Structure formats: structure tokens, C-alpha cells
Amino acid sequence: MTVRAYIDVHVVQTVPPANLNRDDQGNPKEAVYGGVRRSRVSSQAWKRATRLHFDERAATPDRATRTKRIAAELAGRITSTTGLEQEAAGRVADALLAQLGLSQGRKAGDTAYLLFYGNSQLDEVAALVDDSVAELAALDDKGLAEAVTDLPVAEQFKTGHPVGVALFGRMVADIPALNVDAAVQVAHALSTHEAQLEFDYFTAVDDENEKEETGAGMIGTIGFNSATLYRYATVGFQQLTDNLGGDTEAALQALGGFVDSFARSAPTGYQNSFAHRTRPSLVAVVVRTDQPVNLVSAFEEPIPAESGIAAASARRLAQEHSTATGMWGDAPLYTAASHTFTADDPGTKDTAEALAQAFGDPVTFPALLAGLREQVANTVGESA
Incomplete structure (x- = not known):
């Protein structure tokens, strides 16, 4: 009980x-x-x-971040772990996050709202392409989007919540699956x-x-x-x-x-x-x-x-x-x-x-x- x-x-x-x-x-x-x-x-x-x-x-991995600039944050992680140059890392990051269906903001690269996530969750998303990032970056936009379709990006944001997200919750109005009460x-x-x-x-x-x-x-x-x-x-x-x-x-x-x-x-x-x-x-x-x-x-x-x-x-x-x-x-x-x-x-x-x-x-x-x-x-x- x-x-x-x-x-x-x-x-x-x-x-x-x-x-x-x-x-x-x-x-x-x-x-x-x-x-x-x-x-x-x-x-x-x-x-x-x-x-x-x-x-x-x-500890840094256990912290939570709330930002519209999640694409830039992910690109930075890809660059730091793989050595891929920033522009190419940005393309890969955009392709990965496109799976979430986040509404885009007025400024290029920004989401329409602040997204609350754990630092370790974003690290896990970056780790999905550690072994293939060079090959992915060499593809054109259509090929890149198709190549990352089966990667479990959304799943990384649905589990392993940091304490900040667990306490204060997360609301993504147009993606209920990402909400945390x-x-x-x-x-x-x-x-x-x-x-x-x-x-x-x-x-x-x-x-x-x-x-x-x-x-x-x-x-x-x-x-x-x-x-x-x-x-x-x-x-x-x-x-x-x-x-x-x-x-x-x-x-x-x-x-x-x-x-x-x-x-x-x-x-x-x-x-x-x-x-x-x-x-x-x-x-x-x-x-x-x-x-x-x-x-x-x-x-x-x-x-x-x-x-x-x-x-x-x-x-x-x-x-x-x-x-x-x-x-x-x-x-x-x-x-x-x-x-x-x-x-x-x-x-x-x-x-x-x-x-x-x-x-x-x-x-x-x-x-x-x-x-x-x-x-x-x-x-x-x-x-x-």
C-alpha cells in the first residue's frame, strides 16, 4: 500500500x-x-x-538547465567530445533535436520556449553519435535526418531526470510526452x-x-x-x-x-x-x-x-x-x-x-x- x-x-x-x-x-x-x-x-x-x-x-552532471538554446548546448557537447568543428556539430545537433518536434523560436537556433533538461540527459544525447559523428556530418541534410531517425533521442529526456526537473516539473505544451509533473x-x-x-x-x-x-x-x-x-x-x-x-x-x-x-x-x-x-x-x-x-x-x-x-x-x-x-x-x-x-x-x-x-x-x-x-x-x- x-x-x-x-x-x-x-x-x-x-x-x-x-x-x-x-x-x-x-x-x-x-x-x-x-x-x-x-x-x-x-x-x-x-x-x-x-x-x-x-x-x-x-555535481555538474546532476544539474538542470532551462534555456531556448538547447541546440547550441548540444552542439557544444558534440564538439567537446568528438572534436568535430562547430558548424558541422550544429547540423548534427539540429538533426537530433528535430526528432522531438520542438517549435522553433524567432531567432535561428532557438526553441519557441525555455526547455528544462538535465545536463546528464543532454550528455546522453550527444553520446548517441560519438562513434558515427564524422560520417553523419558528411551527409547532406536529407541523408542526415534519415540517418538519425532511429536514435532514441526522446527517450533520453523521459528518464534519468535531474533533481531540478523532478522537483519543479517540465511542461512542453506541444509535446505532452516530454511533460514531467x-x-x-x-x-x-x-x-x-x-x-x-x-x-x-x-x-x-x-x-x-x-x-x-x-x-x-x-x-x-x-x-x-x-x-x-x-x-x-x-x-x-x-x-x-x-x-x-x-x-x-x-x-x-x-x-x-x-x-x-x-x-x-x-x-x-x-x-x-x-x-x-x-x-x-x-x-x-x-x-x-x-x-x-x-x-x-x-x-x-x-x-x-x-x-x-x-x-x-x-x-x-x-x-x-x-x-x-x-x-x-x-x-x-x-x-x-x-x-x-x-x-x-x-x-x-x-x-x-x-x-x-x-x-x-x-x-x-x-x-x-x-x-x-x-x-x-x-x-x-x-x-x-
């Missing part, structure tokens, strides 16, 4: 003045929730930050309180100005805000395992890596201007068997704009979890929280107690990851 396991990740994180994720006007994205305007960071922005953080710690869902991050858009008026001085010249060499404005954000993501462990070919150990490693990277990563918008990197005040995980549960309803009534917003947000989140669990009769398999609030501080005593009641005694972040792995492994083992 297969036991479904959903791993919910709840994060409370305070970000100083920043523009993490800009809209079409160049200002921080916003949303109206609970009748007030909130700071917002799109799920796409934080998923990309998480994926890049994850990939930086993975995502194991991860990520919500848009929202401020737990009302947020105000502000503008930084800046000037830049020309270092080579003559002494008699005054004024700025450039002036401008950058929109920014500051916020305590509620961030949420959930992982379907069964889907993750299926995407990784049924490899439970690989899925457990991917789960731990995702939670770690989701907690530690941040979008890089205007990071040189604002140096906005912080770490969460709270990371809580809940393992459920019924369905994922986003606790953003804790903040439908915005946290008052006063000191201690992070502590009030964490306390409100804990209370929402406890209330919802009691109301619905939930029995999560595992709950744990790592946070910075202590009962020794009068200002956070109530928060620490609420968090302990909701998620158990606080643990370090490494201990949270270790406990999560152990619980999910035991759950999977019991269901096998």
Missing part, C-alpha cells in the same frame, strides 16, 4: 528595504490580501532562487502586514568631472519596500519518488536539499543596491497524509504596524496551525520548527510557547532536516 506524504514548509522571514522581484514598472510586486496592500514575491522568483541554490551544491508547489510570498511602496532617489557623480562642474552625472529612483514575509511550499513525496524513477534514497536527498535551499535562498533583484539577504526567523515543517495546507489565512487580518512584527507573525502562524488541526481533527505524522524566539526573552516568550504547542520544542535547522528525513523514510518503509 502506498502512503501519500505531503511535506509542508512554512517560513517567516523579515527582509529589509529591498526590491526582490519587480513588476512591469520596476517596482516591488504587490498584492491586495485581507483588504490591504501587501508586499509580494512571485513563486517563480523564489523557485528559481531555490533551484539555483540547489544546483550550486550539486512537478513534485513541488510554491506559493507567492506575502507580507504578513500592510506594506508601503517607497522610492529611493539616487544620484551618481561623474568621477572625471572638472572642478568647476557641479551636479550629478545621473539621477534616478528605485522603488522598494520592507516586509516580514510568510513563505510556503509543499512537496508531494510520492510524485518526487516517481519522477526519480522510484529511487526512494534519491527522493529523500532531494527533499532535504529542497527544504534547505528553500529556507536559505533569496531572489537577487537589486541585491547590489540593497544587500537584502537575511535568514528566516522561523522554519516549520509538517508532514501530512491528507493534503497540503497553506496557512496564509493566519494573516488575512494584517499584523499591526508596530515593533515585533516577526514575533507576532510567528505566533499567529502557530495559533492558526493549532486551531486548524483541532478543528479538522488532523493528525500530522511529524511537526518540527527551528526558530529564533526564546522563552527567556519577555518580548518573545508568548511566541516561543505558542510555537512549542503547535510544532513541538524548537530544534536546530540541521536537526529539523535530519528528523524530517527519518520520519519520511520510516513512513515510506512502513508502507512498502
